[in-house]
Amino acid sequence: MSAVEPQYRAHFDARVAFANGGGLSAEGFRIDLPHPEVDARDVGRLFVQHLGLALVGSVEITGLEIVEERHRGTRGVETAAPAPGRRVVDLSHVIREGLVTYPGLPAPVITPHLTREDSRGHYAEGTEFAMDIITMIGNTGTYLDSPWHRYAGGPDLAGLELASLVDLPAEVFHLTDLTTRGIPAEVLFDREVRGKAVLLHTGWDRLFGTPEYGVDAPFLTAEGVSYLVEQGAALVGIDSLNIDDVVPHGERPAHSGLLGAGIHVVEHLTNLGALPPSGARFTAAPPPVEGFGTFPVRAYATLP
Known part of the structure; x- marks a missing residue:
């Protein structure tokens, strides 16, 4: 690159x-x-x-x-043209055994089902395979929440329209210098977000995998949620612990409002700082698992 x-x-x-x-x-x-x-x-x-x-x-x-400093999308200022050829920017955390994504949730466990050594007795000489089993909660790494995660009557992972997860026009809001933990609606006013993936770049991903990641993380305010629902966003992603403020027995206005409106939620993104404010296309598609509400995705963005 x-x-x-x-x-x-x-x-x-x-x-x-x-x-x-x-x-x-x-x-x-x-x-x-x-x-x-x-x-x-x-x-x-x-x-x-x-x-x-x-x-x-x-x-x-x-x-x-x-x-x-990276551009934020000022009107009348064109960002320098990118190098020729499409670029793909990986926005997902690597999943590995023992990874703690969310404090208190179990880490993934990887065990062999068929080792390379044992497979040699099943195939021709020089041919071997490895087959492994991973046990993990759906809330692992960078993952997508479907409405079923919050609402029993909402669509599960298998019920999501693939077109609503792939190649979405993205509006990236670079908020690393925000002076409050809660992301207000007002910072979203200067962009058209209807039908788009709204990606909230807080910079909190720098703490992923550390105890600090789970303390006082940025989140989207209830007012911000209402605005994005009113404006018809297609998906909202954040590079933080949770799109809601995490407090014991607290309300979850972001999950409730966004998923209730059929707006997908992607949490624990990373590398959003590599994206321009506008012009990228975003993809985050989970496997179509029936009766399941949340699963890791390989989230990425393409740039022309």
Whole structure:
């Protein structure tokens, strides 16, 4: 895979005065940059374009800082064209014996059914096979929740439409600098999400497999859930412990709201930072197991 070209963003404060009266101010605003060689006037123009402001009389930019940082999807700024040829980005954690995905749930156990040595007595000379048994809970590694996981009358893994799991247009929200654990609805407002896979990049996957992964993890707020249901998202994924806030005897508004609306949920994603805000296609298809609600997937994204 070819090296990724560096990308840059501007951090700044802004004060806008409108030509017909009134004004607008912003503190700690951030936008994508086409290149790092920009000044306050350039940033002011991008700021106005990104917000779609009309009748602007003046723009004052202060505290400007240019930072090397992945783009988030600023309007009017095109991300550099990728290298020719389709790229595939793996978004799944590796499953191995003893892996702890979710604290308190059993780890997978792998045992041989037929060893290579024993198989030699069943086949021609020089031919051997290994057959193994894996015992694991469906909530292992990177997995998908079907409505049946939450609702007895909902479709199970075998009842999911394959077209709703494969090659979905993805909107990736890079939220690693969010100052709250709960992801609010407002951070989703700037993108069209109808019929799309909404992928929430929190950066929490860096702790996967450690005790810290299960403590104070990011989650999607109830308001964020309601917004995605209203807007008709097709799938919601997160690179965190759970799409809900995990508290003893707590409510599960994300699982209840999303799965109740037929919106698939994928948890424990990884490597979302390698994806652009828009333009990727997302796939996460589990095996069609009847009477089962959750199972690991090989989640991945393709980039043109």
